[in-house]
Structures are given as structure tokens and as C-alpha cells.
Amino acid sequence: MEGQDQNGSRTSAGGGLLAHRVPDLGALELLLAVARLGSLGGAAREMGITQPAASSRIRSMERQLGVALVDRSPRGSRLTDAGALVTDWARRIVEAAEAFDAGAQALRDRRDSRLRVAASMTIAEYLLPGWLLALRAQRPDTAVSLLAGNSTAVAERLLAGEADLGFVEGLNVPTALDSVVIAHDRLIVVTAPRHPWARRGRPLEASELAATPLILREKGSGTRQVLDAALGGLARPLIELSSTTAVKAAAVSGAGPAVLSELAVGEELAMRRLVRVPVEGVSLARDLRAVWPTGHRPVGPARELLSLTRG
Secondary structure, eight states: OEEEOTTSOEEETTOSBHHHHSOOHHHHHHHHHHHHHSOHHHHHHHHTSOHHHHHHHHHHHHHHHTSOOEEEETTEEEEOHHHHHHHHHHHHHHHHHHHHHHHHHHHHHHHHTEEEEEEEHHHHHHTHHHHHHHHHHHOTTOEEEEEEEOHHHHHHHHHTTSOSEEEEOSSSOOTTEEEEEEEEEEEEEEEOTTSGGGGOSSOEEHHHHHHSOOEEEOTTOHHHHHHHHHHTSOOOOSEEESSHHHHHHHHHTTSOOEEEEGGGSHHHHHTTSSEEEOEESOOOEEEEEEEEETTOOOOHHHHHHHHHHHO
């Protein structure tokens, strides 16, 4: 009778694990090659091993099974009656293993045919395009979909199984996610050139920044979380918007001051459409992270994308 051990491995009435009593696939493939070619040396060459190694493997299999499988002579190698019977069984095992391998490859191909990425807005707009172009050069057949949202939405998509890899810019790693830092960023205060802050002669105090209505991202965004934590609270927003691009456009229009990632405003600062306002008494540095569900490290295209971000 057959049963299972405590780990779910198959056992039989003879005792012991099946894997300890049945030769491995390499040994069975070698036996099949000997049967087909009638030569241990020819089988060794086909398998890419030396003849002594092939002979040793056959002897080991004979000891494991307790029967002689191959008669060796100067004229070649011939299967014994027991060897012929074992060869028939081996052929069925190898065919089943080939079917198993083909099925596993089909699963990998299906997994690798698509990549679903969820990213918070700053990363989605200013970092991911370059990373995805690099990934496309490596995997031109992988279809990539990008879901952009705030850091809270990224976590929700990952935990719901709607994304394979996420990127967030919040202060903390969302619950039930593992993470790795892939870049560093800094939030800066910016205004249109005609705003009074653009002409002030000294840095802005952190308390004044906290008390001033600002153009802000929505609650749940990484930018909002970092700023709120750094200042210990914020005044009621002047305007609350759902994307970095929208916040930047409002600031450029002169609607009021905003706090944005350095990554997002390089061109506007260079063209003097926005002016950076120094702030003292507070650090607005933050880490940008790749995230995934705890215990499920990225594989396939997700793993390659993660490697590109850290390169």
C-alpha cells in the first residue's frame, strides 16, 4: 500500500521515500541511450559525460535496484532481461517527465508574456518609462501594463493580485508587503517666479511652510505622507490634486506654492517657470521602493525589471 509522509512525499509499504528507491532521470536517460545505441561509450558521448562516469552511474543504479541491468563485453553493451524490463518502465517515466517539463515551460511562457506594474505617480511619470524601455530591449515579447496611482492604491493592487510588482514613495512600507530601496529622492518647495516666496532673502521656516495652504497631492500619496510626517501636520490644502503633473501645472500657473519631487521639476526650474524656495529646519528626503506581497519575491519579467531599477 502507498501513503504519504508528514511532508506529503509518496511512500510505499516497502518503507522509505520513493525518491530514495527510484533512479533519477539522468540515470534513466542514460539507460535508454545504452539500449538505443548498444554501447556504453556511445551513450556517454550522447549524454555529455565520460565513459567511466557513465559506467559508474549504471553500477550505482544496479545497486539501487538490486538487479543487473547491462552486460558489458568487448563487443559492446547489452541489456539483461531485467534491464530490458526496467528500460520499458524508464521510457514511460522519461516521457511523463518530458510532458511535465513542457507543461511547466508553458506556465513560464504564460507568466513571462505579461507584466503588470503598479506605481505611485512620481515614479510612474519620471522613472518607470526609462526602466520599461530597457526591459523591452531584453524582453520584446513581454506585454507590460502600468497602473499609476498613489502609494495606498499600489499596495491595494498588489494585495489583490492585480499587479506583479509595485513602486511606492511613501514614508513607510505598506502592511503585508516586502520592499527594497531602489532610489532616493527629495521633496522641494517651488513657486511661480512672481510669488513673494520666490524673492525672499532667507530660507523658509518649517513652521511657516506647515502653516501655509499649499497645492498638494491627495491623501494616500507618498508625497503627502512624507510632507505631513516631516512637518508634523499641514494646513488645509489650497488645492488638492491627484497627480504630480497637475500639481506642477497649478504651481506654474501661479496658483500657489507646492511641494514636489526634484525628479518632477528639473525642466521647470531650468526654464525659470518655477523657482525653488529653500527651507530650513526640516528634512524632506525620502526613499523610493519596489514592493511586492510578503513572501512572494518577484520572478520572471518582474525580477528583471527590479534588477534594472537597481542597476
